[in-house]
Amino acid sequence: MRLKTLFCFLILLWPTISHVANADERMDELNYSGEDFLKVPKRDLESCGTLELDGFKEKERSAVLRRVTELPKLTVLNLTGCDLSLTDENDPVPTNVKIVLIAGGKLSQKTIRWLSKFPPGTGILFAECDVRRLEFDLPNIHTLTFQDCELLKSQIAKLVQKHDVRFTENTFHDDK
Amino acid sequence: MRYKILLPLLVILTIPHTVPAKPAEARPSTIPAFTWDESNEVKIDPFFTPASLLKCSLDEIRNCKTMVLWGLTEKDRRVVFARIQQLPELSELQLFGCDLSQVDQSDPLPAKVRHFVIAGGKVSQSTLRWLSKVPGGTKITFGGCDLRGIEFKFPEYTWLKFDSCELSAPATTELVTRSEQVIFLECSLSD
Numbered sequence: 537m538r539l540k541t542l543f544c545f546l547i548l549l550w551p552t553i554s555h556v557a558n559a560d561e562r563m564d565e566l567n568y569s570g571e572d573f574l575k576v577p578k579r580d581l582e583s584c585g586t587l588e589l590d591g592f593k594e595k596e597r598s599a600v601l602r603r604v605t606e607l608p609k610l611t612v613l614n615l616t617g618c619d620l621s622l623t624d625e626n627d628p629v630p631t632n633v634k635i636v637l638i639a640g641g642k643l644s645q646k647t648i649r650w651l652s653k654f655p656p657g658t659g660i661l662f663a664e665c666d667v668r669r670l671e672f673d674l675p676n677i678h679t680l681t682f683q684d685c686e687l688l689k690s691q692i693a694k695l696v697q698k699h700d701v702r703f704t705e706n707t708f709h710d711d712k
Numbered sequence: 713m714r715y716k717i718l719l720p721l722l723v724i725l726t727i728p729h730t731v732p733a734k735p736a737e738a739r740p741s742t743i744p745a746f747t748w749d750e751s752n753e754v755k756i757d758p759f760f761t762p763a764s765l766l767k768c769s770l771d772e773i774r775n776c777k778t779m780v781l782w783g784l785t786e787k788d789r790r791v792v793f794a795r796i797q798q799l800p801e802l803s804e805l806q807l808f809g810c811d812l813s814q815v816d817q818s819d820p821l822p823a824k825v826r827h828f829v830i831a832g833g834k835v836s837q838s839t840l841r842w843l844s845k846v847p848g849g850t851k852i853t854f855g856g857c858d859l860r861g862i863e864f865k866f867p868e869y870t871w872l873k874f875d876s877c878e879l880s881a882p883a884t885t886e887l888v889t890r891s892e893q894v895i896f897l898e899c900s901l902s903d
Binding site: 689690692693696697700701702703704705706709 | 717879881883884888889890892894895896897898899900901
């Protein structure tokens with residue numbers, strides 16, 4: 537009889553037990569604006585594996601990037617429509633990130649200097665970005681992808697010689 | 713009595729147990745992926761030399777969808793290509809260490825092949841003229857090929873991948889600006 541009762545309890549408690557057991561395995565995919573991201577309690581971000589930040593402003597930059605580095609499981613960072621023009625090598629980078637996606641927003645040579653601090657093995661994807669004036673001095677970065685971007689024709693050979701590169705549906709301009 | 717206990721237990725067990733994570737907005741994946749085969753399945757493709765391919769009866773290979781051909785020489789070219797033409801299901805053709813330098817636009821292209829892999833061997837401008845007959849949407853991978861001095865004129869919607877190849881810088885620029893998608897892995901360029 538005791539065994540039967542124990543068995544019933546185990547079954548009833550299984551949802552809780554299994555949730556705790558799987559907590560370390562969970563990798564969440566989260567999506568926030570810069571403002572919302574700063575409001576989320578830290579414990580809600582602990583299992584975040586993929587983070588999409590949708591449009592943070594220059595005034596939120598330092599706090600947002602600092603918080604990004606505090607996510608222990610983050611491997612994919614997607615920055616959509618973010619002003620990264622003033623982000624530079626003095627800003628922190630998350631150390632476990634394997635893929636950085638930059639979609640739209642504002643970029644500058646400072647942004648490239650920030651990206652150059654990401655660890656070796658990081659892949660960077662630029663989507664819908666105008667990168668014509670940028671020098672891709674990214675010795676640590678092995679793989680780059682340009683999708684729906686605007687580039688100069690003269691950038692192609694330089695990129696191919698230094699990196700593994702994927703070009704998808706870009707617009708190429710002659711140098712002036 | 714047993715059923716009275718069992719039924720509520722069954723109901724409890726059918727309720728989803730894990731707390732759902734806050735979902736990100738639905739959007740197509742834009743994560744860089746340098747592979748076209750995302751199935752992660754281990755597959756063993758039929759592997760032939762010209763001699764073994766010609767020895768097989770057509771019935772044995774009629775349903776072949778992917779073929780790896782190793783070491784084609786110029787003397788076997790026409791008869792091997794004629795045999796490949798007879799494979800109605802063939803959608804991927806991998807040519808390893810093949811002499812394709814004399815292949816040209818008068819040689820037939822297998823009608824349904826939408827992925828060519830050319831690894832090593834000999835490639836010339838006439839090989840490229842042969843390959844440029846592919847329909848839009850075809851994927852072509854070059855691996856370990858010396859493509860210096862070769863110009864590329866593929867249909868606009870061809871997807872190209874160059875892995876460990878040597879290319880001319882001007883031809884590369886021309887190629888990238890004309891193609892929908894091009895991938896370069898470990899390539900070196902010359903002027």
